[in-house]
Structures are given as C-alpha cells and as structure tokens.
Amino acid sequence: MKSYDMQYVKMLLLQHLLLILMLPLCRSSTTTDTMITPKKPLRDGELLLSKQSKFALGFFSPQNSTLRYIGVWYYTIPEQTVVWVLNRNHPVNDTSGVLSTHTCGNLLLHRGNTTTTHLPRDRCDRYGRCGPNSNCDDMGPEFECTCLSGFEPKSARDWFLKDGSAGCLRKEEAKVCGSGEGFVKVEATKPPDTSAARVNMNMSLEACREECLKECSCSAYATVNVSGSGSGCLSWYGDLMDIRELPEGGQDLYVRVDAITLAEAQKQSKDL
Numbered sequence: 001m002k003s004y005d006m007q008y009v010k011m012l013l014l015q016h017l018l019l020i021l022m023l024p025l026c027r028s029s030t031t032t033d034t035m036i037t038p039k040k041p042l043r044d045g046e047l048l049l050s051k052q053s054k055f056a057l058g059f060f061s062p063q064n065s066t067l068r069y070i071g072v073w074y075y076t077i078p079e080q081t082v083v084w085v086l087n088r089n090h091p092v093n094d095t096s097g098v099l100s101t102h103t104c105g106n107l108l109l110h111r112g113n114t115t116t117t118h119l120p121r122d123r124c125d126r127y128g129r130c131g132p133n134s135n136c137d138d139m140g141p142e143f144e145c146t147c148l149s150g151f152e153p154k155s156a157r158d159w160f161l162k163d164g165s166a167g168c169l170r171k172e173e174a175k176v177c178g179s180g181e182g183f184v185k186v187e188a189t190k191p192p193d194t195s196a197a198r199v200n201m202n203m204s205l206e207a208c209r210e211e212c213l214k215e216c217s218c219s220a221y222a223t224v225n226v227s228g229s230g231s232g233c234l235s236w237y238g239d240l241m242d243i244r245e246l247p248e249g250g251q252d253l254y255v256r257v258d259a260i261t262l263a264e265a266q267k268q269s270k271d272l
Contacts, residue, residue, distance in 0.1 A: 037100070037101060038100050038101060038102065038108075040100075041098045041099055041100035041110075042057075042058070042098070042099040042100070043097075043098050043099075044058075044059040044068060044092075044095040044096065044097045044098070045058075045059070045095065046058060047075075049075060050075075053075050053076060054074065054075060054076060055072055055073070055074065055075055055083075056072070056073055056074075056075035057070070057071070057072050058070070058071075059092070059095070059097050060073065060080065060082065062082075066093075066094075067091035067092065067093065068091060068092040068093075068094070068095060068097050069085050069086070069087055069088065069091050069092075070085070070086035070087055070097070070099060070109070071083075071084055071085045071086065072084040074199070074224075077201065079201075081201065081224055081231075081232060083191075083194070083224060083234070084190070084251070086109070087109055087117060090109065090117050092109075092111045093111070094111075096110075096111055096112045097109065097110065097111055098110040098111075122138035123136075123138045123144045124136035124137070124138045124144055124244045127242060128165065128241065128242065129144070129145070129164065129165065130144065130145035130146075130164040130165070130167060130243075130244075131145075131154070131164055131165050131166050131167020131168065131241075132167035132168065132239035132240060132241050133147065133148050133151045133167055133168040133169065133170070133239055133240050134146060134147050134148060134151070134164060134167050134168045134243065135147075135148060135186065135189070135243045135244065135245055136164075136243065136244040136245065137244065137245040138244075139245070139247060142162075143159075143162045143164070144164070145159070145162075145164030147168035148168065148186065148240065148243070148255050149184045149186075149255065149257050149261050149264075149265060150170060150171060150174055150176075150184075150255075150256075150257035150258055150261040151168035151169060151170050151171065152168060152169060152171050153166070153167075153168055153169075154166040154167055154168060154169050167239070167241075170258075171258075171261075174257075174258035174260070174261065175258055175259070176216065176256050176257065176258050177216035178216070179258065179259055180258075180259035180262070181213075181256060181257060181258050181259055181262065182213075182256075182257065182259070182262040183209065183212075183213075183220075183221070183254040183255060183256055183257065183262075184254070184255050184257045184261065184262065184265045185252055185253070185254055185255075186243070186252070186253045186254075186255055187250065187252055188245060188246050188247075188250030188251075188252075189243055189244065189245055189246065189250050189251055189252070189253045190242070190243065190244045190245075190246055190250065190251070191222050191234070191243065191251050191253050192220065192236055192240040192241055192242055192243050192253070193241040193242045194234065194236075196236075196237070196238075197234055197235060197236050197237075198233075198234070198235045198236075198237070199224055199232065199233070199234055200232065200233040200235075201224060201231070201232040201233075202232075203232065203233035204231075204233075205223050205233070207233065208221045208222075208223070208232075208233030208234075208235065209221060209254065211233065211235070212235050212254075212256070213256075215237070217237045217238065218235050218236070218237055218256065219236050219237060219238060219239070219240055219255065219256050220235070220236045220240055220253055220254060220255045220256060221233060221234065221235040221236070221253075221254050222234045222251055222252060222253050222254060223251070223252075240255070
C-alpha cells in the first residue's frame with residue numbers, strides 16, 4: 001500500500017483524470033516505491049492513501065457490477081463513498097487493470113497487456129491555473145479559463161493577456177443572500193478543492209440544495225458519491241478553487257448565483 005500527502009490528492013483531482021500520479025509520492029512503511037512509473041505501476045488491489053488516510057485511490061466495482069473502475073473515495077467512511085471516477089466510460093472487465101505512466105509523463109490504463117486509455121497532460125494540469133471561481137477547459141480554442149456564471153475576471157488586463165491565475169470575483173452588483181438567488185448547474189466538472197468542504201452522507205441532493213441555500217456563505221454544492229445514482233452532500237463556502245471541465249465523465253456542480261444570473265441561465269436552458 002502506497003501513500004501520498006493531501007496536496008497531491010487535491011492536485012490529482014485538479015489534473016485531468018489524475019495525471020499528477022507520475023510525480024514523487026511519499027514513502028510509506030509498507031513499500032519502498034516512491035512514485036508511479038512505467039516499471040512501478042498501480043495494480044488492481046493496491047491503494048494510494050493520503051497521509052491522514054482520509055482519501056484512497058484504487059480500483060473498485062460499484063454495487064451490482066463486476067466492472068472495475070479507478071476512483072477516489074473516502075477511506076474512513078465504512079460505506080465506500082466514491083468522489084471521483086477516472087475511467088467512467090472505459091471500465092475494465094476483470095482485475096487485470098494496471099495504472100502506470102509513460103516515460104514522457106502521460107497516464108496509461110492497461111487491461112492485461114493492452115493499453116486501453118492514453119491521456120496526455122494539458123494546460124489545466126497546474127493547480128490553480130485559472131484561480132478561484134473559474135473553470136479550466138483545455139479544449140478551449142484560445143483561452144482555457146472561463147469565469148463561472150455571475151463572476152467576472154479579477155484583473156481584466158491579465159485576463160486579456162490570457163493569464164487567469166488571479167481568477168474571478170462575483171459581480172459587484174450581484175446579491176446572493178435573501179434576494180431570489182439560486183444555483184446554476186455546471187456539468188461534467190472536476191469539483192473544486194475539497195480540503196475545506198463540508199460532507200454530510202445522510203443528505204439527498206435536494207436536501208443539500210436547501211441547506212446550502214439557507215447559508216449565504218455557501219457557494220456551491222454537489223453529491224458526494226458519484227457512483228450509481230449519487231448520494232451524500234458536499235458543500236463549499238467562500239471561493240471555489242480548482243474547477244475544471246472534463247471531456248468525459250465528470251460531476252455536476254451547483255454554483256450559487258444571483259437572481260439575474262439565475263433567470264438568464266433558466267432562459268438559455270429553455271431556449272435549448
């Protein structure tokens with residue numbers, strides 16, 4: 001069993017489908033391996049644990065399924081609670097799955113002796129590339145950073161120069177406390193940094209929404225368990241850091257917005 005610290009957990013979730021796995025890992029008492037390499041892969045049955053054993057990364061099977069997926073889950077919660085899935089659309093049919101890296105740093109998922117997924121690194125790999133309250137999308141043709149709905153660039157000059165590191169601020173005129181505010185869904189994301197997020201496993205998604213709406217400082221919410229139909233409540237307070245759009249899979253994130261932004265989003269949804 002291998003381990004890495006919490007900073008790498010956050011970076012794993014930021015970097016497209018866990019691409020940071022090629023970086024050095026912290027040494028544990030049960031192995032001498034210090035990094036995942038082409039010669040030292042992560043095999044089905046092995047786990048990566050955060051230093052405080054809060055998160056685990058490895059292969060798993062959802063309930064009522066024999067297919068194997070690579071995911072991140074809360075290690076200390078008795079019921080396996082998956083918060084991220086790597087190969088949602090490319091499951092492995094048996095326990096022969098192996099996760100490794102190419103010599104140039106790309107992430108490889110093997111089934112037996114066959115490479116089933118080859119994922120290159122991209123512009124959104126670096127933690128905080130687009131700053132707070134923004135979405136990083138490497139498929140963007142010109143600039144990978146986009147402010148979330150209801151937000152605007154903190155520095156218009158930096159944004160024009162394609163430097164999104166300062167992130168975005170809520171629009172000055174926006175009122176999001178007791179003024180008809182609501183939530184806009186951002187689909188297919190790697191959710192924000194969860195290091196300071198709150199978790200409640202006993203809430204439905206609707207109850208999570210109602211609880212978040214009650215607290216003016218609650219900026220977003222999402223389901224905790226992304227396997228199956230989803231369960232639990234994950235909520236964020238303050239700035240949202242490290243959101244990125246994913247080409248496949250991903251998690252729905254519900255971001256708090258003012259009444260005007262909410263109405264605009266609802267109109268666009270109806271027009272579609």
